Amino acid sequence: MQDPAISQRARDIAAKVEAFVREVVVPYEKDPRRDHHGAPLDELVVEMREKARAAGVLTPHILDDGSHLTQRETAVVLIRSGLSPLGPLACNTNAPDEGNMYLLNHVGSTDLKARFLAPMVAGTARSAFFMTEPADWxxxxxxxxxxxxxxxxxxxxxVVNGRKAFITGYHGAKIGIVMAKADEGACMFLVDLPDPAITIDTIPNTIDNSMPGGHATLTLTDLRIPADQMLGEAGEGFKYAQVRLSPARLSHCMRWLGACIRAHEIATDYACRRQAFGKALIDHEGVGFMLAENRIDLQQAELMIDWCASVLDSGSLGTVESSMAKVAVSEALMRIADRCVQVMGGTGVTDDTIVEQVFREIRAFRIYDGPTEVHKWSLAKTIKREWKDTQG
Known part of the structure; x- marks a missing residue:
């Protein structure tokens, strides 16, 4: 029975996205247009996005009138876009752009939306979010x-001065959202990129490589930003960050669930075809049980995403719920990816399939947008506060 909260329009969009990713994007997984670290070059991204535009699946979660699908509807679409590590890039549902579009749509003025949001929705400009700073600083x-x-x-x-680190997608991005501290408190600004006042210190090699532009460490020296490019009000930056971060964490869960669904499909096909000790691998309990556990974790992850999405759709910021979803889903997906590698043995650690990449990407996801331990710590504080409230 179909869930009435998910419109037929959203289901149709999701079906088109899945067909596009499986039929058009998956063949690009072997495309050699990559940087030294294996991340897709912008040339490759542009080519895929042109095909997505022609297929009617570019930025599919934002409708022609500028409105968004609900979070529950967005989930059914973004999960499908994640069936390939390249899918979110092709369909323009990738991080950090998807979260930045969400933030601008909710907080940006009409002028800022026209100047900065429109090219992001059109898929002609990548963006970066400047919040994290170097540990050695x-x-x-x-x-x-x-x-x-x-x-x-x-x-x-x-005038902005400082340093930033792990700024995903900075190299090649055209739009930046910069967080900085004023006397009033945290502020957010929109900037055109590149800017000579922003220099790249390093772009480290990381365990993941699905993001064009890498994760740069930057120095900002006397970066001058027109006052009308402030996002919202001075001192409200942390509040706006929460507007962005709760749905952005959930969107990560959606996309990487799609990747793990595909990895599970690949591992299942391998286990059903590969013979050992007189029978198919899947008929050995040690292998079959791993795939059964994958099915359970996949279902639980989808349910957790749907539950958190329904909270966000109710109008709540959903910070507690998104923390729970981030922990539960990222840890479940790590188990799934690990089992897929194990089921496939030696083949699982090669780049013959996307399974080993999914394993690496999910390992990084357990840290990005808040490590598991930070979310648990935050949840524990909430539990303590709730307990105190019951004590009168």
Missing amino acids: GGAGSDPSMMKTTCVRDGNHW
């Missing part, structure tokens, strides 16, 4: 209150 990581990057008003401009 003592800056903000999981604790945003440690932010050291500053912004000072100078006439009709703000």
